[in-house]
Amino acid sequence: MFGTATPLERGLIIIGFLCLLVLPFVITNPYHIHTATMIVYFAFMAASWNFVCGYLGQLSLGHSVFSGVAGYVTVLMFTQLGISPWIGMLFGGLLAAVLSVAIGSLTFRLKGPYFTLTTIAFAEIMRIWFENTDNFIGIPLKGSEGLVVPLVGDSWWAFQFNDKTPYYYIALGLLLMIVLATIMLEKSKLGYYLKAIRGDQDGAEALGINPTKYSLIALSISAFFTGIGGAFFAQFFRYINPERNMGIDMSIDMAIMAIIGGQGTVLGPILGAFILHPIAEITRTTLGGSFLGLHLVIYGTVLALTVLYFPQGIIVPLRRILARISGRAKK
Amino acid sequence: MDLLLAAHIVKNGLLIGGIYGGVALGLSLIFGVMRIINFAHGSLLMVAMYLAWFLWKTLGLHPYVAAFITVPALFGLGYLIQSQIISHLFTREKALVVEPLSALLLTAGIFLVLDNLVLMIFGPDVRAVSVDIAYANFFIGEIPVNIPRFIAFVASIVVASGLSYWLKHSNMGRAIRATAQNRDAATMSGINVPFIYNVTFGLGVAILGLFGALLVPFFSITPTLGLSFGIKSFIVVVLGGIGSIWGCVVGGIVLGLFEAVASQFVTATSAAIFSFGLFIVILLVRPKGLMGKA
Numbered sequence: 001m002f003g004t005a006t007p008l009e010r011g012l013i014i015i016g017f018l019c020l021l022v023l024p025f026v027i028t029n030p031y032h033i034h035t036a037t038m039i040v041y042f043a044f045m046a047a048s049w050n051f052v053c054g055y056l057g058q059l060s061l062g063h064s065v066f067s068g069v070a071g072y073v074t075v076l077m078f079t080q081l082g083i084s085p086w087i088g089m090l091f092g093g094l095l096a097a098v099l100s101v102a103i104g105s106l107t108f109r110l111k112g113p114y115f116t117l118t119t120i121a122f123a124e125i126m127r128i129w130f131e132n133t134d135n136f137i138g139i140p141l142k143g144s145e146g147l148v149v150p151l152v153g154d155s156w157w158a159f160q161f162n163d164k165t166p167y168y169y170i171a172l173g174l175l176l177m178i179v180l181a182t183i184m185l186e187k188s189k190l191g192y193y194l195k196a197i198r199g200d201q202d203g204a205e206a207l208g209i210n211p212t213k214y215s216l217i218a219l220s221i222s223a224f225f226t227g228i229g230g231a232f233f234a235q236f237f238r239y240i241n242p243e244r245n246m247g248i249d250m251s252i253d254m255a256i257m258a259i260i261g262g263q264g265t266v267l268g269p270i271l272g273a274f275i276l277h278p279i280a281e282i283t284r285t286t287l288g289g290s291f292l293g294l295h296l297v298i299y300g301t302v303l304a305l306t307v308l309y310f311p312q313g314i315i316v317p318l319r320r321i322l323a324r325i326s327g328r329a330k331k
Numbered sequence: 332m333d334l335l336l337a338a339h340i341v342k343n344g345l346l347i348g349g350i351y352g353g354v355a356l357g358l359s360l361i362f363g364v365m366r367i368i369n370f371a372h373g374s375l376l377m378v379a380m381y382l383a384w385f386l387w388k389t390l391g392l393h394p395y396v397a398a399f400i401t402v403p404a405l406f407g408l409g410y411l412i413q414s415q416i417i418s419h420l421f422t423r424e425k426a427l428v429v430e431p432l433s434a435l436l437l438t439a440g441i442f443l444v445l446d447n448l449v450l451m452i453f454g455p456d457v458r459a460v461s462v463d464i465a466y467a468n469f470f471i472g473e474i475p476v477n478i479p480r481f482i483a484f485v486a487s488i489v490v491a492s493g494l495s496y497w498l499k500h501s502n503m504g505r506a507i508r509a510t511a512q513n514r515d516a517a518t519m520s521g522i523n524v525p526f527i528y529n530v531t532f533g534l535g536v537a538i539l540g541l542f543g544a545l546l547v548p549f550f551s552i553t554p555t556l557g558l559s560f561g562i563k564s565f566i567v568v569v570l571g572g573i574g575s576i577w578g579c580v581v582g583g584i585v586l587g588l589f590e591a592v593a594s595q596f597v598t599a600t601s602a603a604i605f606s607f608g609l610f611i612v613i614l615l616v617r618p619k620g621l622m623g624k625a
Binding site: 057059106109110112113114116117118120121122124125128129131132248252256259291292293294296297299300301302303304307308311 | 368416419420423431432433435436437439440441442443444445446447448450451454455554558562565569598600601603604607608610611614615
């Protein structure tokens with residue numbers, strides 16, 4: 001299941017996963033568990049983005065639309081119909097997948113920057129529409145004010161917990177799911193098709209691969225997972241609004257974490273989230289409000305440096321270093 | 332809809348549209364010559380506006396005087412960004428062809444840095460320059476025309492004419508056009524292509540220096556206004572046809588009129604939906620833009 005990983009890398013991956021698994025037993029401060037949950041959540045989101053964009057080599061900056069729509073579906077099904085968020089989450093994810101097919105069938109004929117700009121345009125249309133709609137055919141969307149998930153107390157059915165630990169394990173479970181899905185993608189025909197399309201679309205088409213069809217399949221899976229993530233985000237904060245759950249900031253976060261870590265790899269996006277999100281947290285807590293935006297200055301700088309020096313992501317030089325270490329150990 | 336209201340709408344659309352066109356000129360020039368989509372375009376306008384505001388606040392300079400500082404300052408900033416940061420992409424790639432997405436990502440990094448540096452320095456507060464001219468009007472018939480907006484509108488026509496004349500008739504302009512057509516041939520004819528790139532990028536950003544100063548009398552500034560101006564500029568450039576100077580002005584006016592009409596039917600914030608919709612439709616139906624060549 002590790003692909004081309006060396007024994008040292010396998011060891012590190014297993015140790016890393018075990019550390020994540022026992023983390024809540026080691027740290028007890030709820031704030032730290034909260035931060036750990038957010039890191040795992042962003043790793044999941046970056047990996048979901050990577051599922052289509054990384055393997056296809058197209059840059060979407062509109063993925064937040066999937067997280068936002070699915071989040072709203074989950075919250076509304078709970079508040080309006082009394083349906084458990086677990087079921088709402090699946091519905092939200094499926095709706096995000098349907099929406100992604102609608103958007104993708106239009107945008108996938110565009111290439112490179114044009115594709116990117118159109119994904120932004122679609123996501124912004126949805127965000128602005130949600131922000132300016134209080135009531136849509138009887139469904140209270142409450143515009144930019146957002147929706148609050150009513151508190152019902154500790155309940156698995158309602159996806160609400162007094163303790164932060166269950167949220168952490170749910171996020172970790174989601175992360176494990178996307179990692180397994182990505183590993184399966186790498187081994188599947190779909191994965192090879194996507195790589196072929198990334199390498200040379202005309203060539204792939206000449207070999208009988210329908211680029212739009214396979215791009216759409218991958219996009220809908222990616223949108224489904226992104227939607228699940230959006231639903232989780234809404235439940236975790238018990239609050240959803242268009243700006244935070246559907247805004248371009250979320251899309252940019254997902255994309256740059258995956259790109260900095262290493263797009264088109266299983267672990268790259270996760271590495272990116274584990275490097276970048278702690279930077280955001282540390283600057284926020286240690287420097288407080290006086291340096292608003294400092295973490296984004298760092299994100300931007302790291303992004304520019306990555307594009308210039310490690311265009312395939314930080315995972316590439318990291319693996320090279322690990323290979324050197326294990327090579328030395330053999331001697 | 333009565334005639335006076337219609338005239339008002341057209342006037343508003345024309346004025347703001349001309350300004351959109353002027354702001355987008357640099358983006359179009361840079362894309363036309365270097366094939367780079369500068370994601371930081373709007374942020375550089377925001378920087379220019381903050382600079383003009385800062386000069387007014389500290390030295391009491393009128394924004395129109397400040398333009399004599401913001402234009403060279405932004406030229407220098409653009410020149411530096413290209414020569415120190417983006418040029419690495421060109422030297423890395425073979426045959427000086429840049430993979431478009433790397434350039435987009437790199438400039439997205441610059442966008443994040445600029446927006447948030449300004450946020451750190453000046454805070455999230457809305458700033459405004461108050462000068463007397465902001466409320467001055469002249470009348471065409473019964474319709475009042477806001478003078479600072481009219482000046483910005485005229486400026487974009489002047490800059491577009493000047494730029495297209497300069498590109499056609501000066502040696503540097505010819506070198507820029509040659510580089511845009513064929514980098515390798517330009518290099519072989521003795522043109523210093525990296526230098527041309529630096530100048531082009533600097534020039535594209537210098538235009539933002541001018542519009543930053545011209546916009547502040549009637550436009551309040553926040554650190555986040557860059558992205559919306561950037562996206563509008565993309566829309567304008569796509570509408571007008573990439574790399575076409577006059578297409579840019581026409582695209583701007585089309586967008587301005589479109590927004591002015593749309594905002595009669597929905598609120599101004601919702602009207603942005605129609606601009607984005609127009610952008611998607613144009614990209615899908617006529618990717619060369621309204622005035623673009625094949």
